[in-house]
Structure formats: structure tokens, C-alpha cells
Amino acid sequence: xxxxxxxxxxxxxxxxxxxxxxxxxxxxxxxxxxxxxxxxxxxxxxxxxxxxxxxxxxxxxxxxxxxxxxxxxxxxxxxxxxxxxxxxxxxxxxxxxxxxxxxxxxxxxxxxxxxx
Amino acid sequence: xxxxxxxxxxxxxxxxxxxxxxxxxxxxxxxxxxxxxxxxxxxxxxxxxxxxxxxxxxxxxxxxxxxxxxxxxxxxxxxxxxxxxxxxxxxxxxxxxxxxxxxxxxxxxxxxxx
Numbered sequence: 001x002x003x004x005x006x007x008x009x010x011x012x013x014x015x016x017x018x019x020x021x022x023x024x025x026x027x028x029x030x031x032x033x034x035x036x037x038x039x040x041x042x043x044x045x046x047x048x049x050x051x052x053x054x055x056x057x058x059x060x061x062x063x064x065x066x067x068x069x070x071x072x073x074x075x076x077x078x079x080x081x082x083x084x085x086x087x088x089x090x091x092x093x094x095x096x097x098x099x100x101x102x103x104x105x106x107x108x109x110x111x112x113x114x115x116x
Numbered sequence: 117x118x119x120x121x122x123x124x125x126x127x128x129x130x131x132x133x134x135x136x137x138x139x140x141x142x143x144x145x146x147x148x149x150x151x152x153x154x155x156x157x158x159x160x161x162x163x164x165x166x167x168x169x170x171x172x173x174x175x176x177x178x179x180x181x182x183x184x185x186x187x188x189x190x191x192x193x194x195x196x197x198x199x200x201x202x203x204x205x206x207x208x209x210x211x212x213x214x215x216x217x218x219x220x221x222x223x224x225x226x227x228x229x230x
Contacts, residue, residue, distance in 0.1 A: 004159070040222070045217055102210070104165065105160075106162075109158055110159055
């Protein structure tokens with residue numbers, strides 16, 4: 001089966017510019033996650049969707065970050081305006097079911113963002 | 117708050133030697149436990165997970181991990197390292213009542229010496 005797709009793979013922007021990332025989860029997966037991974041750290045959850053509803057966005061900096069999952073399939077994550085500290089890898093993951101703690105999360109290759 | 121500690125940001129072993137990557141978690145109730153691997157420029161891939169039952173869990177590529185409740189540990193081992201094992205390894209836990217989210221360790225980079 002096809003894995004989680006993300007684009008672009010790399011993005012370089014200047015601070016105060018805007019940027020958007022796209023994620024296509026594995027077909028049929030109900031839950032979608034966006035993570036931020038800063039170099040030398042583990043992933044940090046930004047937002048979790050179940051189908052097209054938000055389950056948790058408590059760690060999303062809502063003054064500059066936004067995310068949506070239209071029709072419960074693809075998702076986009078946007079940053080506007082970007083700051084230097086947003087330089088990181090943005091990972092998208094999906095899992096089949098919601099509410100199952102033992103569910104495996106399947107990750108995309110990530111988008112590496114550099115803010116200059 | 118729950119936390120996951122991985123001892124050693126970098127671990128270096130010789131090819132053919134034992135690999136031991138340490139993971140400890142803080143929780144009074146045993147959570148679900150995971151090890152993920154991240155190869156350079158790739159996404160995270162599940163290596164193995166503990167949910168219930170046998171405390172020794174076998175994963176892909178010859179790795180295994182043992183859940184020790186008394187030590188709140190879930191260390192990852194492989195008897196004989198291969199050059200292809202060079203990657204970053206992340207331990208994660210899914211505590212009860214957490215919206216089933218993962219709490220991640222900071223990762224351990226495994227370096228294999230020829």
C-alpha cells in the first residue's frame with residue numbers, strides 16, 4: 001500500500017514569509033498528526049485530527065500556525081509569518097483508528113524547513 | 117507530566133558488537149511502549165511495540181526490547197550490529213487517557229564503526 005506522502009520535501013524561506021505543507025495519509029486512516037521535529041529533539045505534536053475534526057491542537061502556536069483537513073483526507077499545515085525558530089522538519093503521520101493507544105503511526109518523509 | 121528519557125544522545129558500537137539503547141519512562145501505570153527508527157532523510161518507521169502479554173518483544177531487523185515494569189524501562193537490543201543499523205532511534209510511550217498520543221524521547225543516534 002502507498003505510504004504517507006508529503007510535499008515539498010525541502011523549503012527555504014525568509015522570516016516573515018508564509019509557507020504551506022501538504023500531507024496525504026494512507027488511504028482509510030482516520031487519524032492524522034502533524035509533528036514538528038527540531039534538530040536533536042524528538043517529534044513534538046502540533047495537531048491531531050480524527051477524520052476532519054480537531055482532537056488536540058494545544059501545542060499549535062495558533063497566532064502563526066494553522067492546519068486543516070478537508071473532507072477527512074488530505075491536510076495542509078501553514079505558517080504565517082514564519083520565524084527563525086520555525087526551522088525544523090515537519091512530519092505528518094496517520095493511523096488507522098482513533099482511540100486505540102496501541103495503534104501504529106505511519107510517518108511520511110517529512111518537510112525540512114529552513115527559515116533565514 | 118509523563119516523560120521519556122533516552123540515555124545517551126549518541127551511541128557508538130563496532131560492527132558485530134551488541135547494541136544496547138536505553139529508554140526509561142515516568143509513569144505509575146504501565147503505558148504502551150514503542151521504538152521507532154529514523155534513517156537519514158527518511159520518516160520514522162516502527163521498529164517494535166509493547167502492548168500487553170510477553171514482556172520481550174521482537175521487532176524488525178533483528179531488534180528486540182524488554183519491558184521491565186519494576187525498572188520502568190524498555191531498552192532496545194540487537195546481538196550483532198550491522199552497518200545498515202546506523203540511524204536515529206526514538207523511544208515513545210502512549211500513556212492512558214492521553215488521547216492516545218505519543219510522548220517521545222529525544223532520540224539516540226547509533227553510530228556503527230567498521
